[in-house]
Amino acid sequence: MSAYAGAGAGGGHGRAVVIGAGLAGLTAARALAGFMDHVTVIERDWVPSGPGRRPGVPQARHTHVLVPAAHQGLERLFPGIGQDLAAAGAVRVTVPKDMLVLGPGGWLPRFDAGLPLLCAGRDLIDAVVRARLRADPKVDFLPGHEAVALRGGRHDTVTGVWIRGRDRTAPDSRGGPGVRRLLPAEFVVDASGRGSQASRWLAELGYGQPPLSVAAAPAAFATAVFAPPVGHVADWKSLLLMAAPGHPRQGVLHPVEGGRWSVTLTAAGTARPPAGHAGLLHAARALRHPLLHDVLEAATPLGPVYGCTRAGVRWHRYEKLRRWPDQFLVVGDALADLDAAGGQGMALAVRCALALEQLLAGHGTAVGISHRLRHALAREVAPAWRTARRTPGTAHPPHAPNTPGTAGTWDTAGTAAADRQAAAASQDGPPRPPLTARYTAWYAARVAAAATTDPYAATLLLRTLHAPGTPPAPAAALRPRALRAALRTPRGPAPYAPPSTTHGPDAPRRRTAPAPARPVPAGAPRPAAPAPAAAPAGERRRP
Ligand SMILES: Cc1cc2nc3c(=O)[nH]c(=O)nc-3n(C[C@H](O)[C@H](O)[C@H](O)COP(=O)(O)OP(=O)(O)OC[C@H]3O[C@@H](n4cnc5c(N)ncnc54)[C@H](O)[C@@H]3O)c2cc1C
The missing domain is CATH 3.50.50.60 (FAD/NAD(P)-binding domain)
Incomplete structure (x- = not known):
């Protein structure tokens, strides 16, 4: 009353x-x-x-996740709420220092980009x-x-x-x-x-x-909560395997209260999300890198896999x-x-x-x-x-890789093949985007490539994901520092394995040879695949 x-x-x-x-x-x-x-x-x-x-x-x-604008704003409305959230089990993740991020151009270096996330169950x-x-x-x-x-x-x-x-x-x-x-x-x-x-x-x-402003960006989400493997040791708290041109699938793992992991796989397009843990693992294996799959394979599912689909974004x-x-x-x-x-x-x-x-x-x-x-x-x-609302192919925000996907079931066998099929299904192929969109896509690809070695470019990329508009993205992307990074030719192929002491190239027990993070140009030297390491018999496997 x-x-x-x-x-x-x-x-x-x-x-x-x-x-x-x-x-x-x-x-x-x-x-x-x-x-x-x-x-x-x-x-x-x-x-x-x-x-x-x-x-x-x-x-x-x-x-x-609470992005910086969300948790900083909450702090202004409810002073001290950050401490309340932490006391309740929310985990602070410094991006990309505590987060292995596979950007569209390859793995991002680990540093503090000033974009802390607060991870907790909704x-x-x-x-x-x-x-x-x-x-x-x-x-x-x-x-x-x-x-x-x-x-x-x-x-x-x-x-x-x-x-x-x-x-x-x-x-x-x-x-x-x-x-x-x-x-x-x-x-x-x-x-x-x-x-x-x-x-x-x-x-x-x-x-x-x-x-009503509407941007069609159909996407499917599949989420499950896991307990990390017994004895899990990692120098990261979160994983983000982003989509890339020709590969419209993304996977994210965040720590949540109770020492658990919340994992969401996202696919652009009208595909149905995978059902069950076998389907989720199968979909995780088809991401651009097997790390998330390997980590999950050894983890314990703590509940069902939930799916949902979205047709796009709307603004009244x-x-x-x-x-x-x-x-x-x-x-x-x-x-x-x-x-x-x-x-x-x-x-x-x-x-x-x-x-x-x-x-x-x-x-x-x-x-x-x-x-x-x-x-x-x-x-x-x-x-x-x-x-x-960015047009397909020009951006790859974390929860909506805006590359066209396919109808039917979630394609886990080969997403690039599925996209080629979708394009071939239309007689004229996909419509040619306007010049500005093509230029933006080209520039975004350069920034993504530079982000693998240049912290400034990496920060730009991460800002588009976690803090759009602060500072206004187009202005920041055109600063001389950004232009220099984007126009510099990357030295050799992108780093092949994640920058991690526990899950990187020198990690003692990597099981699977990772797929290249981005296409290697013809003639360029191919990095050697890390040798698969067998899990010791009788011991629970640690990825
Ligand atoms: C897969 C997925 C992942 C997401 N991940 C993130 C993320 O990581 N970070 C993030 O910031 N956002 C995320 N979001 C978005 C986020 O969930 C929403 O933006 C947020 O919930 C919006 O809050 P809201 O209060 O506007 O609406 P809601 O949280 O939907 O709340 C609306 C409330 O209104 C009540 N209600 C409805 N109609 C009536 C009525 N007629 N009378 C009385 N009560 C009514 C409902 O019961 C409900 O409690 C995600 C969304 C999805 C789908």
Whole structure:
């Protein structure tokens, strides 16, 4: 039951209602709590007190990392939350010092690029943020209730949310399930995720439909959690085997709470994700390097393999609507579903909350700021959107290698062959991209090649993945230092084995001869394959 005593009971700003208790809803609630008298977060699901799994956030089963913008922003909203996350088991990974990264041009050197990641299960991240919010007396949760419509007020305003109880056991389910009731509010935030009904609700109030920017980038994800092999020793914490032109598959391994590994394989295209651990291992073997497969082969699966597919990325261009109700805002995935863009979803949620906090503080009232807010949020979305929507072949962000893939099952036998097949299936072959796209692809390939030896180029590459827009990527990529690195001819083929003392060329027990990290030009000397090492009999194999 809400502890709110009505508008005017606090500082006079009234009540805010946030729809959805995902990360965007939790962080928006935090921003509003600093300003409004009371904040009610309504959530369709139950709201667990710990890291419980919820049907409303099915993507929580997949590997989630907090990129720098996400965890630094969380720290501003909830000072000390980094320590809370670490105490709960989140692991800090310094990229690429603690991470073996096979970039499109080969293995990246190990150094601190100033891009720390926080790795933890998504349920744990939400639980730690929720715990901080629950401690705020201005905030209450209304679980088991869903928003079904907005109430419009006079002079283009939103003055409340129509809600409906989902089950009889839900607290405060007055009127029983299915009965609509009104939750009056002075400010409403829709943070209901990618299934948001905001544009329908607005249409019901007589507003126009916003343009929808869509970039088709179909991708399939398969995720499983593993316990590392007994006695596992490694000089790395994470692995990232990126996609490359002609090879649209990627694999990532991150440490999560409880000493476990969360592993996600991604394939661009409409392929179905592999089912079962045998399928996952098979798919891992088809990546550009066998390291992830070898590591997983010796690890213990701790649960099923979860799969999901995405058709592309979407951005509801609410900032383009000329008529818009005041005291209403859409944030997070409900605004822009960039999940395929590689770790940007939670960062966007946090950025939306920070923009909201800043405008509320600067303006001194929640009334009359919706226009500025919509435009501020559009500016937050734009850099990540540019990364997400790049045309096929020009970029390879970590969770969406944007190279065309194939329909049907996940091709594990030979991805390059599958891509050739797909191209041959169309009589004219793939359409020729415009000159600028071809130039960008060429330049990206040069930066990727330089990244194998040049830390500056490696940082540029990693920034596109983990921090798009900071500083603006095109400007950074055209600085003289970047141009020099990109135009310098790489000396010889890319490093063949990972730069690791435990899993590199000198590692005592490498089992499989790795495939070349990038095509070796004709006539160039081929590096020798490391000799396979047999696992000692009677001992559990260590990759
Ligand atoms: C495979 C995969 C991997 C990803 N990896 C990363 C990653 O590494 N890093 C990263 O930052 N992001 C990642 N993402 C994206 C990230 O999961 C999302 O961007 C993030 O969850 C968005 O948060 P949100 O709060 O906007 O939406 P959600 O987390 O989806 O929350 C929406 C909430 O609203 C509730 N709700 C919905 N409708 C209603 C209603 N009508 N009334 C009341 N409540 C409602 C839902 O139950 C849910 O709790 C990944 C996504 C996928 C698919």
